[in-house]
Amino acid sequence: MLDRVNSCRDLKMSPAPWRLALARALHRSCANPTLVTFSWPPSAKTDAQPTAPLFFEDFGKTANCSKMVCDRRSAKVQQLQRCPWGEICWYFSETREQFRLAGEIALIAADCADPAQQQARQQMWQQLSDAARGQFAWPHPGQPRRESSVFPEEPPSVQAPLAVFCLLLFQPQSVDFLELRGEPQNRWRYDRNESGQWTEIALNP
Ligand SMILES: Cc1cc2nc3c(=O)[nH]c(=O)nc-3n(C[C@H](O)[C@H](O)[C@H](O)COP(=O)(O)O)c2cc1C
Secondary structure: OHHHOOOOOOOOOOOOOOHHHHHHHHHHOOOOOOEEEEEOOOOOOOOOOOEEEEEEEOOOOOOOOEEEEEEOOOHHHHHHHHOOEEEEEEEEOOOOEEEEEEEEEEEEOOOOOOHHHHHHHHHHHHHOOHHHHHHHHOOOOOOOOOOOOOOOOOOOOOOOOOOOEEEEEEEEEEEEEEEOOOOOOEEEEEEEOOOOOEEEEEEOO
16 A cells, blocks of 8 residues: 555656755755654554664755665564654754655555556666665564574675665655744744645744
């Protein structure tokens, strides 16, 4: 079901209004701008909010969705199957700006029937380095490490993704943008409506 979540529906649309501010902050950032901390809503089992640092690919020139990768066997996939929503939070210390992007995440796994999504999955696999591809051939993530655990030295083929390789497409639905500079500070909220248009409202910080 998760695989059928429409992804990148607004690929051809113009950039969302918050994109300019984010692009500027990414451009000025000295820290690794492609690393984000992703969090999921707490589950029935725990009140804690699960989080994971993930590398992500920028939103591109016009697409308002971004790409990440993960292993099908990792715990976060169960989180996603339980709830295909999450939040990215970024703080850029150089510009003193915080962006909180909440949105829908589509999991594109090996069994996804949509040819376009499979093609996107394959393209992402081919863009990875050998070292990054190699991690998907490692033993089950999060399981106890054993003497017998095999970590292959040869990277897997660049042509076809390994079965456990998943592409994640994150499509923000609301963005909370806080500018710490200024007295008072400035804060805006952007929401994406059903027709894919964004609304903007200034908030008290
Ligand atoms: C700098 C950094 C980048 C990471 N990038 C990814 C990534 O792109 N994809 C991924 O699945 N895990 C990535 N991880 C590992 C995850 O944060 C997490 O530890 C791992 O995927 C296990 O997650 P799980 O709790 O879902 O099993 C990264 C960790 C660090 C420290």
